Amino acid sequence: MTAIGSLPRHRGRGRPAVEEPACSFARGMNYYKLFWVFFLCSFLGAVVETIFMFLTRGEIQDRSSVIYGPFSLVWGMGAVLFTLCFHRLAGRRDLLIFIGGTVLGGTYEYLCSWGQEVLFGARFWNYSHIPFNINGRVCLLYAMFWGVAAVVWIKDLYPRLCALIGRIPRRAGVPLTWMLTLFMLFDILISAAALSRWEARQMGAPPANAVEEALDRHFPDERLYRDFSTLTFVGEGGRAGP
Template identity: 50%
Template sequence: MLEDASSCLRQAHQWASDKADELTTRLREGQESSQRKGLFRRAPANSVIDLEEEQADSFASGVNFYKVALICIAGSFAGVVVEILWCLFRNGYIESRSGLVYGPFNPVYGIGAVVMTLALYRYRNRSSSISFFGGAVVGSVIEYLLSWGQETLFGSTSWDYSRMPFNLDGRICLLYSLFWGILGVLWIKSLYPRVAQVILKIPNRFGKVLTWVLTIFMVFDCAMSLLAVDRWSERVRGETPVSAVDVFFDEHFPDSRMERIYANMEFGTNPA
């Protein structure tokens, strides 16, 4: 009986600690949100967004399909813009950072934004330390799996951290895991509520139609990109076209075009 009582007390203490942290965070962020002024005002508190979504009966309330799809598309675009600007700042020239053959989109960032949202949403009203730890873990797992998948499918790599300290198979490293943690806090505490606030302004009927149109386009774009990269890897291995599909991609997506789109892609080991 004493052991059962002790277990119940520990659970009650943990529950009370979690609730205290959530209530304290809600109060602090709500006060900061209400005091925002000027062009660089603070992002709205997540608790404020929750209330506004409920009152507006938004088509993208919570983390339903519509919000997740729009976050994925917006993240795919924003990630490319940030990388291009970073390349310009660091190297002094503009270079493609797109991951798809049509438009400035990279699904790596879109997938990252979605996974970050799904993983951290339940902790959106908790302290930033939880978001940092969750972001570091989730981001590192995503980066590792995407690197492994690209090398396995196409025998190519787009990044290599083998020269960085505390790396794992050259796919992830401690420094970038810390960056993922910072990004997790930045995303769930600042960027996500801003994106959700913009989505709130979209009329329900128009928003649903827009989401489906963009989603269909992105699926088509991803399919064409996978086929184009696959055929590109075949050309690198010296394989001649054997079908009308191969001829189509050779004509419309030659090496010169693919090298402009995927400026950092390198082919090494043969794909499995």
């Protein structure tokens, strides 16, 4: 972790400065900045989780939460949440950010798990086997990981990422942002539709219209088992392979 004293500071404010070119299209806390934080952290999160699972379990798992591309929405939205809540605390003590990140991250992870179960009748993770868990949705250990991530993010990674985003030329950055926004919206919506239809198939529901027939044809169980290898439908006690 970069020591706070080694980072440039705003004069008289006691807080690390984020170096951004004056002409940057993503200068300050605007949509462009937050989208690139979401996009890049979604990608990096999926890659990091894949590497972590390989190193700890010797398994190569697809840790993406969407169908097209390696993107973990939980990581991406988590990075945006931490940025909005903690970016003004960069000059404060690490302990304060750690505690805030632990509480906020644990709450966020719980709500994500609950939302997945409500929308799709499934869970992408289950911490029931880990001590100090709450309904298997979150546990103290991983909540503390969120706290560490908040400190590292605000004190080191976020300023570096801002500098990287600031190097994207405005002429390319603005249209590229909106093209990627449309892509991510499509990816999220088609993934949600495929998961919803997958849940319906588990209950034996036949396709009710041409859209559901197309979802069954393009996203059969075999493909979704491969794309969402960690997903478990609630109430099944585990699911069979393809």
